[in-house]
Amino acid sequence: MQLASSGNRPEGHFAGRPVSRQVLADHVYEELLASLMDGRLEPGAAVSIDGTARELNVSPTPVREALARLEHTGMVRRVALKGYRVAPMFTQEDFAELMEARLAIEPVNARLACARLTPAHYAELAKAVADLEKAPRGPSFAEYRDYLEADERFHRLIAEQTGNQFMVAAYAALGGQVQRFRLFGGAGITDADQAIAEHQAVLDALSSGDPERSAAAMAEHVQKVRGRAIADAPAD
Amino acid sequence: MQLASSGNRPEGHFAGRPVSRQVLADHVYEELLASLMDGRLEPGAAVSIDGTARELNVSPTPVREALARLEHTGMVRRVALKGYRVAPMFTQEDFAELMEARLAIEPVNARLACARLTPAHYAELAKAVADLEKAPRGPSFAEYRDYLEADERFHRLIAEQTGNQFMVAAYAALGGQVQRFRLFGGAGITDADQAIAEHQAVLDALSSGDPERSAAAMAEHVQKVRGRAIADAPAD
DNA sequence: GGATCAAGGACCCTATAGGATCTTCGATTG
DNA sequence: CAATCGAAGATCCTATAGGGTCCTTGATCC
Numbered sequence: 022m023q024l025a026s027s028g029n030r031p032e033g034h035f036a037g038r039p040v041s042r043q044v045l046a047d048h049v050y051e052e053l054l055a056s057l058m059d060g061r062l063e064p065g066a067a068v069s070i071d072g073t074a075r076e077l078n079v080s081p082t083p084v085r086e087a088l089a090r091l092e093h094t095g096m097v098r099r100v101a102l103k104g105y106r107v108a109p110m111f112t113q114e115d116f117a118e119l120m121e122a123r124l125a126i127e128p129v130n131a132r133l134a135c136a137r138l139t140p141a142h143y144a145e146l147a148k149a150v151a152d153l154e155k156a157p158r159g160p161s162f163a164e165y166r167d168y169l170e171a172d173e174r175f176h177r178l179i180a181e182q183t184g185n186q187f188m189v190a191a192y193a194a195l196g197g198q199v200q201r202f203r204l205f206g207g208a209g210i211t212d213a214d215q216a217i218a219e220h221q222a223v224l225d226a227l228s229s230g231d232p233e234r235s236a237a238a239m240a241e242h243v244q245k246v247r248g249r250a251i252a253d254a255p256a257d
Numbered sequence: 258m259q260l261a262s263s264g265n266r267p268e269g270h271f272a273g274r275p276v277s278r279q280v281l282a283d284h285v286y287e288e289l290l291a292s293l294m295d296g297r298l299e300p301g302a303a304v305s306i307d308g309t310a311r312e313l314n315v316s317p318t319p320v321r322e323a324l325a326r327l328e329h330t331g332m333v334r335r336v337a338l339k340g341y342r343v344a345p346m347f348t349q350e351d352f353a354e355l356m357e358a359r360l361a362i363e364p365v366n367a368r369l370a371c372a373r374l375t376p377a378h379y380a381e382l383a384k385a386v387a388d389l390e391k392a393p394r395g396p397s398f399a400e401y402r403d404y405l406e407a408d409e410r411f412h413r414l415i416a417e418q419t420g421n422q423f424m425v426a427a428y429a430a431l432g433g434q435v436q437r438f439r440l441f442g443g444a445g446i447t448d449a450d451q452a453i454a455e456h457q458a459v460l461d462a463l464s465s466g467d468p469e470r471s472a473a474a475m476a477e478h479v480q481k482v483r484g485r486a487i488a489d490a491p492a493d
Numbered sequence: 494g495g496a497t498c499a500a501g502g503a504c505c506c507t508a509t510a511g512g513a514t515c516t517t518c519g520a521t522t523g
Numbered sequence: 524c525a526a527t528c529g530a531a532g533a534t535c536c537t538a539t540a541g542g543g544t545c546c547t548t549g550a551t552c553c
Binding site for chain 3: 524525526527528529530533534535536537538539540541542543544545546547549550551552
């Protein structure tokens, strides 16, 4: 949890190859991202630069750099001279917009990925679906975290398999691995079996080699996700 | 009244506003962005943190923050312990991917914007087309810069008029005002009249209130842009 | 002559200090 | 009692210093 203080750089356990050296800002970035996704930092909470630095035993400089990167992901928002705060909770309007955008982008990803599918790609996707089935579905975040991770991984893999860097960027702009975690304010997973079947249908369509069928399967999946979420929406 | 101008800040020959809610990192960000788009920083060139700080008469700290934000836009790339470099020039493969992504996103934007078009929106779009006609089309960057700006503004306005923050983010992920400027390695503007007519056609379709026609007009425009660029591609 | 290596400089990275600003909370006043 | 003002603390922001790393250059050696 705590990062090393100044001075000692972790010597590689594998002798001879200092593969990818990480800088403190990278560690801080990952730490903050994990805190945000685990729910330890709740929407609206302040993220103090100095406070985070003290907590992680680093100086404020790398924390500033990490937060500057996080801001561009939409996870945190900055107000000049006031600091950073965790982005507010999703509204139903936000959710509707997100689904509209997913419906525009993800079927295209499926169509493009279908044309480039390789056995290795298929194996990765199949593993994501398998992980989805194995994942626990309890009510607490710790329990459905793995489920959400596998879900997001499935969709991100398809984006990456398009071979189009801009489609990957567009998918990431939706907050890929991020916004999804914030939709469930403790609601947990509902209708997991149905969702898994839809993922399997997308996978089958991809492996069939039919691009249009793949796009249709993905579109149907997103629409059904939207329908289920609306049905389960808390009446606030 | 804390509006008294403090003479502490070294007024560089670049910055302007005495009292501003902006911090130095914002100024540095804008300055770097302008340098990148003006071509003063060429692809592949190193962007030194300390050097930039000296040039702008600021300390390296705000420069680090500005570069951390720029990295996420794809304009510059960072290698740990080595620094930042301007992203390399677009290849034809990159261009093909960009057009594929635009073809997936921008027609959807047109369809959504059409349903929400207001007179104010129309006026903004019409002004963008008018600016496109008025802009000079000389061979040097300074001459076709205004043209590119109006072009990008037209497309960005449509994205914003969808009222969908995620479609705006997805459009921005394409590098909206950015990548466009890097496609032209001094090639200048070709077939401007044709492009302007296509923009006008999109505008007409939007004002007709027909969403599908709007989407089709946008799709046709993007496809023709791709066709023209391929025809003009330098044989490298 | 070509390769190796050491020295120097430029640069990146982190920590620390101090000024500027915002927020909180208690005191003062109508 | 309510509203306003002011001071203290926390926080943000910027500058500066110093250590670590990378790259260039020039000298040494085979």
